Amino acid sequence: MSSPYGTGAYVHIPFCERRCDYCDFATWTDRSHLMAAYVDACVSHAQALRREHPGAIDHVFFGGGTPSLLPPDDLGRIVDALQPTPDAEITVEVNPDSFSDRHARVYAASGVNRISMGVQSMDDEVLVALGRTHNRDNVAQAVRAARGAGIEHVNVDLIYGSPVESFRSWIASVSAALSDDIDHLSCYALTVEPGTPLGASVAAGTARAPDDDDQAAKYEAIDELCESAGLSWYEISNWARPGGECRHNQNTWAGGNYLAVGAAAHGFMDGARFWNVRTPERYIEAVSTTGDPVAVRVPQSLQDRYVETLMLGLRTRTGVDLAGWPDAVIQTAADLVDIGLLVAGGRSAPPNFDQSGRPSQTRDADSCHGADGQRFSLTRRGRLLASHVMSELASHLPDGR
Numbered sequence: 491m492s493s494p495y496g497t498g499a500y501v502h503i504p505f506c507e508r509r510c511d512y513c514d515f516a517t518w519t520d521r522s523h524l525m526a527a528y529v530d531a532c533v534s535h536a537q538a539l540r541r542e543h544p545g546a547i548d549h550v551f552f553g554g555g556t557p558s559l560l561p562p563d564d565l566g567r568i569v570d571a572l573q574p575t576p577d578a579e580i581t582v583e584v585n586p587d588s589f590s591d592r593h594a595r596v597y598a599a600s601g602v603n604r605i606s607m608g609v610q611s612m613d614d615e616v617l618v619a620l621g622r623t624h625n626r627d628n629v630a631q632a633v634r635a636a637r638g639a640g641i642e643h644v645n646v647d648l649i650y651g652s653p654v655e656s657f658r659s660w661i662a663s664v665s666a667a668l669s670d671d672i673d674h675l676s677c678y679a680l681t682v683e684p685g686t687p688l689g690a691s692v693a694a695g696t697a698r699a700p701d702d703d704d705q706a707a708k709y710e711a712i713d714e715l716c717e718s719a720g721l722s723w724y725e726i727s728n729w730a731r732p733g734g735e736c737r738h739n740q741n742t743w744a745g746g747n748y749l750a751v752g753a754a755a756h757g758f759m760d761g762a763r764f765w766n767v768r769t770p771e772r773y774i775e776a777v778s779t780t781g782d783p784v785a786v787r788v789p790q791s792l793q794d795r796y797v798e799t800l801m802l803g804l805r806t807r808t809g810v811d812l813a814g815w816p817d818a819v820i821q822t823a824a825d826l827v828d829i830g831l832l833v834a835g836g837r838s839a840p841p842n843f844d845q846s847g848r849p850s851q852t853r854d855a856d857s858c859h860g861a862d863g864q865r866f867s868l869t870r871r872g873r874l875l876a877s878h879v880m881s882e883l884a885s886h887l888p889d890g891r
């Protein structure tokens with residue numbers, strides 16, 4: 491599916507120095523001996539994908555895991571293999587502990603122009619409770635290293651709602667992050683994942699689960715602090731200065747195409763979602779034997795397209811254009827406006843359904859063309875209750891069969 495954001499590539503780097511207590515991402519702490527073979531596999535897979543999909547690559551996102559654990563020149567080899575356009579956005583997720591001046595210089599020379607730093611908190615007590623190894627000073631130093639090398643965009647990730655985090659500590663973390671030279675802030679509500687040390691402690695009753703009211707109050711505080719610092723929300727968990735929005739993520743929320751390189755990487759191309767084999771060993775093996783590491787490919791059904799259009803679009807400030815949708819969905823949206831969870835109006839985009847009656851996914855602020863009462867987006871209170879709003883609307887969708 492084309493989107494106003496072009497086509498992207500997601501590259502997964504599944505290595506970390508140690509596992510944080512809350513994290514269930516596909517990453518390993520005992521496989522650094524595989525890094526060289528893993529990079530070779532990514533390079534050869536990326537080259538093969540580019541032969542198959544020779545069109546422009548407009549953004550590349552190195553996620554993890556901890557991509558900054560790779561030797562920085564190796565990351566540059568994967569960028570070269572993907573051959574992004576000269577003005578492509580190229581993001582690398584880094585951990586402040588493993589991001590040096592040298593990383594910043596080599597990244598900048600490879601075309602990297604966006605750093606996304608996993609910080610989580612600026613409070614040392616909270617950092618220890620989350621199982622993190624860095625401190626507030628590493629963060630300021632890492633932001634300076636990125637800026638000093640001329641990297642244009644810097645994001646910081648924070649997590650709110652750890653049981654040891656007071657409201658005051660959270661305000662201090664957000665304020666400290668905003669006082670660094672960043673143009674983007676991502677704030678995620680701490681989620682207790684089963685199978686993690688945090689999940690085990692909560693299940694055993696030795697740690698408290700995050701409290702909904704505490705997380706809601708902290709969310710409202712982020713929004714206020716960001717707005718007064720000149721960063722606006724553009725997706726439920728993301729705030730940016732104008733021009734600092736992440737194109738790769740915007741493409742994902744707009745239902746756009748992106749290739750997937752690396753173990754456990756997910757992609758979406760031409761109406762099908764797919765993901766690669768999960769472990770680095772199996773990825774290296776699949777690339778070197780069959781050349782095809784895709785584990786599962788799922789064509790998107792009509793029902794999937796409706797639901798994804800709703801779920802992804804509603805996360806964004808642009809919202810979703812319900813023109814042409816079933817009357818029951820539009821009526822439900824109007825009811826949600828009446829109770830202050832949605833706001834109607836705004837600006838329209840190309841219709842959400844193409845001529846075959848299928849949802850079209852090229853909807854976004856950048857492609858807007860005029861006022862439109864059928865567009866709906868979440869209010870601040872609606873953002874706090876987003877899953878409720880989405881399931882209310884989705885319950886009135888046709889079943890697609």
Ligand SMILES: C[S@@+](CC[C@H](N)C(=O)[O-])C[C@H]1O[C@@H](n2cnc3c(N)ncnc32)[C@H](O)[C@@H]1O
Nearest residue numbers: 512513554555556584585608647678679680681
């Ligand atoms: C895959 S991590 C990569 C960043 C990098 N590895 C780091 O942590 O420094 C991306 C982000 O997901 C968020 N995250 C991971 N697990 C989470 C959880 N259980 N609850 C909320 N946020 C989570 C964190 O903010 C993290 O920075």
Ligand code: SF4
Nearest residue numbers: 506509510513554555
């Ligand atoms: S949060 Fe980041 S550093 Fe921590 S285990 Fe997950 S991917 Fe690794």
